[in-house]
Amino acid sequence: MFTGLCAFPLTPFRDECIDFQAFEKLLSRLTDAKVDSICAMGSTGLYPYLDHAEFQSVAEKTVALADGIPVMVGIGALRTKDVLQKAYLAQQAGVKAVLLAPVSYHPLTEAEVYNLYAKVSAELSVPLCVYENPGVTQFTFSDELYAEVARLNNVAAIKIPGMPFANAQGAERLARLRSIVPANMAIGVSGDKFAVAGLQAGCDLWLSVVGGLFPQTAMRIVQAIKDHQAVLAIQWAEQLEPLWQLFVRNWGGMRVMATAADILGITESNCLPQPLQPLTSAERASLETLLTQLNLS
């Protein structure tokens, strides 16, 4: 489950309802590219915006259409009771893993986050991936908390926030994490910009936003690293730099990928639920040019 490329597709909307036709098209790109795993309803897949019925439908649809590729789903919610309900629905749908971020409105304390993971992991019969994303949850894991959470049953992976692994600080951070979690714990790199350096530095998998829409491109990079073609992988990743700049200017990849899916003709021109909006027309034009130049697929 936790190796290679884990692709994070959008959950596309049309008039405030999930656009399952578009979602099928997104999933077929992932199965065609034979990504290593699929994470539906990650941050890019808008998990906190979905109600339980929407969550259940997307989980079932993803498992049904994944063509045997293992499926993970994001089960975060503000209240523990809702996380538990989503964990139940996800397992009933046949997912192979769950992704859990410490979602908050009032930022959480370490004790609250630990208890959340303890309660949820106790109810699981599939592995759980801890999801650290301070940009959306306002929570940063201390090493002590990682060590405690990693000891819980069913906790099998950690999705760490993007950081520059190419420099000494990033490498040290990864080594430090390895030293405090069990040896078989998978550590995944997120923040697409940092993926190649992260994989090179020893991360087990790339949890990828760009791979959710352009899986061939992302798989080519992952394969190059597996084939010890690091120079090639770095070159390809460097070509994507203008895309990462768009991500940075637009609070992450979600709005960029939503706009790209429209440009590709897969979704509505605005496939996000209100109040979320796709890129401005100026940014959309830059993205359109970029997609042509980069020949993403």
Next chain:
Amino acid sequence: MFTGLCAFPLTPFRDECIDFQAFEKLLSRLTDAKVDSICAMGSTGLYPYLDHAEFQSVAEKTVALADGIPVMVGIGALRTKDVLQKAYLAQQAGVKAVLLAPVSYHPLTEAEVYNLYAKVSAELSVPLCVYENPGVTQFTFSDELYAEVARLNNVAAIKIPGMPFANAQGAERLARLRSIVPANMAIGVSGDKFAVAGLQAGCDLWLSVVGGLFPQTAMRIVQAIKDHQAVLAIQWAEQLEPLWQLFVRNWGGMRVMATAADILGITESNCLPQPLQPLTSAERASLETLLTQLNLS
């Protein structure tokens, strides 16, 4: 509606369900103290954690028990469709105003926030109070956005985040805000620590967390300012400084007030929905000492 003290009570829970018995006790403290208005389901009242049925029950209960005191409710949600649904339910329950923060998971853009307020204000027949709280929404209003939102129908008040009004920067900020919004727009101070200086500097009302549980204490301060007894008001507020320090150490007043409600015997020992927890036992002990020393009521 938008003058004097607006008290923000907790929404107490017991075993993951709303504890209406405790909520009645909280409301009776507010009606006894004759607060100027009540805001149920503000941040302290945990609005984003409630589902629509819980929201409707609390709105109806508050209006029924408010003894004629005008009631406002927080209607924020991640999706605009849910905000609109809450606006409908709130008005049906008979509230006199609604409070709306730009709630986010993916931080919002200015255009998204403007459209949210435009859509919601168009569906209202009661005034709306704009709620800026970057600590929980990750969104800061620009002056331009305030000016645009303030021009929308039914937008009647702004709840600005706590800032030190006693210094020149705070006073300038307030003067600047006054210059860009219509003359009849109420500007309310939040962040209890800054309330006296804010009211002194010309804010129209104090939107108060401490006033949601200790309304007599908060009303005494507001009355002193109305009576031009500024020195007295400042003295009283300064006595509360250790309480504000507890707020700062615990990510705001919510957990402190939840623990205080338990100490007063109003609620369960943990009246918060999971994963939220009250203060640690050490902090609880400090609070208990403090409540005795300060003689809050």
